[in-house]
Amino acid sequence: MEMSELTALLTPEGLRLLDALGTVETTDAAARAVSTLRAAGHGPDLVAAVVGQAHLRAKARTKFGEFASRMLFTRAGLEQATRLSVAARHAGRLRTAGITHVADLGCGIGGDSLAFAGAGLRVTAVDADEITAALTAFNLAPFGDDATVLHSTAETADLTGIDAVWLDPARRTAGHSETRRVAATDYSPSLDWAFDLATRMPVGIKLGPGHDRDQLPAESEAQWVSVDGSVVELVLWSGALARPGVHRAAMVVRGGHTHELTAPADSEDAPVRELGAFLHEPDGAVIRARLIGDVARHLEAGMLDEHIAYLTSDAALTSPFVQSFRVREVLPVTPKAISAALRAGEIGTLEIKKRGVDIDPATFRKKLTLRGPNAATLILARVGSKRHAILADRVDAA
Template identity: 40%
Template sequence: MDLDAFRWLLTEPGQQLLARATEVAGDDPLRAQSALRRDASAEQVAAALTQATLRLRAVPKFGDLAPRLYFTPDGLEQATRVPVAEHRAARLEAFRTTTLVDLGCGIGGDLMAAARAGITCAGVDLDPVRVEVARANLEALGLPGAVMVADATTVDPAPFDVAFADPARRTGRGRSFDVDDWTPPWPFVERLLRRDSCVKVAPGIPHGLVPAGVEAEWVSDHGEVKEAALWSGSLATTARRATVIGDGGLATITDEDDPGPGAVGVVPVGRYLYEPDGAVIRAGLVTAVASGVGGGLVDEHIAYVTSEQSFATPFARGYEVLTELPYREKQLRAALRERGIGRLTIKKRGVDVVPEQLRKRLDLRGDDEATIVLTRVAGQGTALLVRPF
């Protein structure tokens, strides 16, 4: 995005063009450009249409705030969802954080959440466009805060209570899971974690990479694992934590809730089956969920929990086990057709099955609906007919 065109977009004529671009953003691109070119340059029209389009794409992350904010394509992709950013800001507020420096603030997603929590914030980023966008976003929400162009690795975080960083994890080849490709790189993160800091990282970060004394928190939003965050210094309160955000609010479980090795084993499939949330699985806390529902594992390598008891837990989705079905495809088809099943939800874990392909091969045509779970139970492929509760 051109910096001058974006700055012009913040002027009164630019805001008028942006309002018009919002009205035609869903139209044919050529028609939309033609409608806007009468009173603006090609660069200005492109900037307005880009913002209008990005605001539509931003709704899943930013909700009602999206129409008031500004974005860049890569900045939107890396930005934290509002509920997750608000959770992080609430944790910082609980630790009585008064000042925060965001080292690589991007478009300012976490900066805005912290400022809304009453924390005095400063942000830096290498990209002048992202800095301008972050500054505009703070102003759009009437929030205080300073943003400037700077190399995060050269900024001294000592004057601030907490340093926050969200290293970019994309290269010219696309998304990278190699910490050496991050910007700033992993050695910078390790240095930052020697003080009170929070670093947002990919949810696939290996447990062995987390430095000693640092808390690793995996966060999911409505069933989707969104990130992991590393908390260091006085902000670390445990080793591993899973936090789930849903319609009912927020819940968290830690390694202190885990009964420990050997306390939860493999047991026969009981009346109920539980599918742990992805954040729980990433945090290695499946056995904590099993202990919480008074059950065990269906297989030592599979993240399904079973119990004879019915529990409502935010950390897993529950199913009543109705019966076991044949695992072989031909016999499974016959069993489902016999029950008049036409619409089938297929859950699978630990088995080599592609649900869409299997559903097509089963070719079911009944009037009823059902859910099956394909997994391993004590090492054996198993099909279970279940009912969500």
Template identity: 40%
Template sequence: MELDTFEQLLTPTGRDLLAEVAARAGVESDLALGTSLRRDHPPELVAAAVTQNHLRGQARRKLGEDAARMYFTHDALEQATRASVSRARTKRLTASGTVAVVDLGCGIGGDLVAFARAGLRVRGVERDPVRAAMARANLGALGLDGEVIEADLGDVQPQTDEVPFLDPARRDAHGRVFDPAAMTPPWDVVAQFLTRPAVVKTLPGFPHAILPEGVEAQWVSDGGDLVEACLWGPGLATAPRRATALPSGAELIGFGDPGEIGDVGGWLHEPDDAVIRAGLVGELATRMGGHLVDGHLAYVTTDEAHTDPLARSFRIVEELPYREKPLRAALTRHDVGTLTIKKRGVDVVPEQLVKRLKLKGSRTATVILARIDDGARAFLVEETGHG
């Protein structure tokens, strides 16, 4: 979208057009709606309004009710932080005594909204003129105070009381990038900010090996989805590594202790993905009074029933044969017809295996397939606790 087209959307005529599109979109096809509206409005403005209506619908999953009043681009919405995650990050910032944030590369201002709503003084910096204009419009549409300037982050000096926040872009012309050096700005630029109190949102696959000394890495899941790693610079860091699960807010901190390994007990526990990516499975096992079943497998086992908000817990009903034919016979004996397969460390496509088993029983069951001590094993389990 061109800047002048977006600015037309902000006029009374543009706002009326957006309202009309929203009212008619569920009744008419995009083709019919566009044809009708182009009789009275420029084609580029109609296209922009229809696109915004679609993006607002998509954004509702991330941003809730705010999405209906905000403006987006496809790429900026994809990178935008979920509102629940932004709120959690902002709560931690305010608890640290932070009073002001400068968002260096603010995009359409999703995180600015959370910062401003919490009462922080906010300043956004965005070099793309359309995104900068959208960030200003989004703050205004939600009745929030804040400044957004169009500039390159390298040309802006954070004020003494401002905590820099960066969310480097993780897409290029070819799609997603997974190498921190390929982000925009690249890792060497981002790392310079982490020598002081600063916060960086980055990819969930952020490599532990390049984490600077004195910087905390926090992995965050939301509703079971691993969504980001967040790096906290000196002055804000309070632990080496942290795993956080939303919406509960359950957390685990530690150093990445590998943990002890032992025999499979009566229960298996599947850690939240944030715990796994943070390398805190060993600490979780200690907290649960258990141990790992294998040094390369993210499963905790205990002899007694135990639940933890950062794990799904399963009671082992029976160890089953791993090979397909005797596995089918065992599941048939249990009258299983609907099967869920969870796997760790084995070369199995669960959907294909379920199809081949051709189970016809009346019961629903879960089987965990895992490679333990270099051998594949199968366990019929019953879930007893979930975060």
């Protein structure tokens, strides 16, 4: 978004036009909307801004639900924004810690600030980009004096009177649309600055879930978060925001329900054992937090292989921290053998998972015979030096 587009949008005419247009779901619909609005005599900057926002609002429903219909975005800001459901859980942690005034440094389009303010916290939101800060001010306007937005850098923001800081360092190049990831050494503000701040006051630092674990401050609580099977972020908590005795945590959000596993350190893996009646795939947050061993012991399970994050057991137990499968049979990793088993089971719908094998599931699927009313899961995994094809059925989580 250019400044000329923002100026045209933030007018009574622009906002009325946006609300009247509603959401624009597809690029074809966006092209039609542009033609209609231009034919009606609206200027190019206004049309570009209105149609662009209507399209982004449609995409934003995944993260912001019904709130998306009254928010403004940049493409890059939406891609990097925290899901509102996750931000709300972070806001709950701040409230529990007794925080009343939080500074959101590097606030982006204000997703986290929205959750903080909605939880009753006073918010000072700061962003170095002028257009982004303006959009955040619009998004936080319903909260009045309880939410202040500043166009400033994180490093120069005045933290006088602030109880805690939420910090989301920029992990991509500057811009509102096409951006690219940068190395951790190029984050803005720098991680050295962020980690130093965390030694002096309560801070939550949002990072990518794949961040190098060896570079994490030993004194922080590291919490990996997954939503419906996808690991979305890593948060480092310090000071009053870190829970005593907790240095590793895996928060798993499934279907709106939250489950969490915590530990003082990485857990020791369970011993390796032969494949049993059940196979368990740990949630990505559990794998990232290296708490697989704790889950294994709860399930009375062992590792299928010391290098592969699959668990196996004989007990009919499952948990929110794994996806469990009841094993049907173990097959050679050949299309002929697998197709024969699929025909025998009248399996027409097949989910293919793999770990530790150099096989493209989409290509492999084309070699299989799928026909029938039943569904199953095919798990391709390396166990020791051998490849196995495990035909199994999903088990509903506890």
